[in-house]
Amino acid sequence: MTSLLRLTNVRKSFGTHHVLQGIDLDVSKGEMVCLIGASGSGKSTLLRTINLLEPIDDGEIILDGVDISEPGLNPQPVRQKIGLVFQSFNLFPHMSAADNVMLAPSRVKGLRKTELEAPVSALFERFGLADRIGHFPDQLSGGQQQRVAIIRALAMQPEILLFDEITSALDPELVAEVLDVLRALRGEGMTMILATHEMGFARELADKVCFLDRGRILEAGPPAELFDAPKKERTRQFLSQVL
Amino acid sequence: MSEVIEAVASPGRRAVYEARLRKRSMRIAALSTMAVVVAIVVLVPLAPGWEAVKRSFFNGGVFTKTFPGLLNAFLLDIAIFAWSLPLIAIVGLLVAVCRDIQRPAFYPLRLFATIYTDVFRGLPVILVIYLVGFGVPGLGMPRPWNSPYIWGSLALILVYAAYVAEVIRSGIESIHKSQRSAALSLGLSPSDTMRYVILPQALRNVVPANMNLVVALQKDVALLSFVGPVEIFRQAGVYKSLFANFTPYVGAALIFLVITIPATRYADFLTHKRRRLEQ
Numbered sequence A: 001m002t003s004l005l006r007l008t009n010v011r012k013s014f015g016t017h018h019v020l021q022g023i024d025l026d027v028s029k030g031e032m033v034c035l036i037g038a039s040g041s042g043k044s045t046l047l048r049t050i051n052l053l054e055p056i057d058d059g060e061i062i063l064d065g066v067d068i069s070e071p072g073l074n075p076q077p078v079r080q081k082i083g084l085v086f087q088s089f090n091l092f093p094h095m096s097a098a099d100n101v102m103l104a105p106s107r108v109k110g111l112r113k114t115e116l117e118a119p120v121s122a123l124f125e126r127f128g129l130a131d132r133i134g135h136f137p138d139q140l141s142g143g144q145q146q147r148v149a150i151i152r153a154l155a156m157q158p159e160i161l162l163f164d165e166i167t168s169a170l171d172p173e174l175v176a177e178v179l180d181v182l183r184a185l186r187g188e189g190m191t192m193i194l195a196t197h198e199m200g201f202a203r204e205l206a207d208k209v210c211f212l213d214r215g216r217i218l219e220a221g222p223p224a225e226l227f228d229a230p231k232k233e234r235t236r237q238f239l240s241q242v243l
Numbered sequence B: 001m002s003e004v005i006e007a008v009a010s011p012g013r014r015a016v017y018e019a020r021l022r023k024r025s026m027r028i029a030a031l032s033t034m035a036v037v038v039a040i041v042v043l044v045p046l047a048p049g050w051e052a053v054k055r056s057f058f059n060g061g062v063f064t065k066t067f068p069g070l071l072n073a074f075l076l077d078i079a080i081f082a083w084s085l086p087l088i089a090i091v092g093l094l095v096a097v098c099r100d101i102q103r104p105a106f107y108p109l110r111l112f113a114t115i116y117t118d119v120f121r122g123l124p125v126i127l128v129i130y131l132v133g134f135g136v137p138g139l140g141m142p143r144p145w146n147s148p149y150i151w152g153s154l155a156l157i158l159v160y161a162a163y164v165a166e167v168i169r170s171g172i173e174s175i176h177k178s179q180r181s182a183a184l185s186l187g188l189s190p191s192d193t194m195r196y197v198i199l200p201q202a203l204r205n206v207v208p209a210n211m212n213l214v215v216a217l218q219k220d221v222a223l224l225s226f227v228g229p230v231e232i233f234r235q236a237g238v239y240k241s242l243f244a245n246f247t248p249y250v251g252a253a254l255i256f257l258v259i260t261i262p263a264t265r266y267a268d269f270l271t272h273k274r275r276r277l278e279q
């Protein structure tokens, strides 16, 4: 398999706080990688560095053979290829769901609204939101907002999607509808990295699970191995707390 | 089910108590208002100087003679207000956005914008009007560039744009960082992020604050009278000398209030609406 994204020795600190202490990660095309780990272990920071929202201090991030962590590189073209979905949805509250989705394609790719209408309604249709396309974020449930946020990232046709605990802010009964979307994307061969606390979901669908501990990937492997036969004591401890 | 029917049929203990309380406070409010009104109507005319005050401030004859002229002069206030307002909005917005640009190449712009807002918010409006309104025409520029209308208005624009800039900047800062992250993560440029995501929300949040500035501007237009334009305040002064009577000032005050009270009420209404929306 070809590597789509490769992180080598990625380091990031905020002041004296070393949040990422040498991350190595390899993601192949079509793979789904889950990041698990305690709160504060650096999952969000890792995803934000991949999306170039946080510049890294050292190391390399290679996407499609290109070093995207090159200091001074214009991040905009890179971000178009990497979608990021947030725990708190972060929809633009002053725009309808449709406008949330169409803003980036129209401004960044220069597509006209008329060209976008058909593909965008198709996306809403596909994720069961056809009747919500004109609604504003505050008229949508958390689960619906999060699905719109996923559609918004998908509309840029990214090569890889990053998800940062996207079900953690949802009421329990709304989690399933969002996980179903991920399941569908998985079925289509979308490359994804998920920071998640949904261990059952990770076990069901991940190709690889990485256990993050204080800014390091302490252990990584197929879910069956990592969940059922963790090699490290800390992994075992963490799993015993969350399972 | 039966509980619901009961609640509809007879008011609960709490509702009865609150109704009694409401009735009582209404009675108190009515009585005290009446007492104050009676005191004013009865006591003020008893003051030894009342007849003189009535003659020179509330003179019906002078009022009817001067009021149309005052209204006419007020059109100039409205005109100055009308051409200053859009310029204030534009300059204020530009300055606010300049203060937010992080790129090092734009540092001088940011510095200038910061100094500008600090200076003009730190000066009394009347001082700026004097300095700009007398100072610039004093450079001996040809007509129409020596007009006090232009330079007086510019003084107002400079001062109010500084206030508006500060209000807008506080609005920009009130938008959560995650909105910027979300926009940038989609590949939007920093300027598109500002224009399409941050500013629309920020501006909406500061509508009430800006409405209050609009009300203040309506009143401060009268300050231009000190550098020349015969607007309502100056016209009232002319009438005062002409009739040796202060009633024209009362007339001018009434005209201002007719405009500013509804505007203030509207600003309050917007503030409350925003607060309700934010809950």
Ligand SMILES: Nc1ncnc2c1ncn2[C@@H]1O[C@H](COP(=O)(O)OP(=O)(O)O)[C@@H](O)[C@H]1O
Pocket: A014, A017, A019, A037, A038, A039, A040, A041, A042, A043, A044, A045, A046
């Ligand atoms: N912008 C920032 N400034 C300073 N510290 C930060 C910042 N972002 C994250 N951190 C710190 O980095 C650590 C890892 O945070 P995060 O990546 O959010 O972890 P996780 O997503 O696994 O909970 C935390 O201790 C957090 O306080």
Ligand SMILES: [Mg+2]
Pocket: A043, A044, A045, A164, A165
């Ligand atoms: Mg996190």
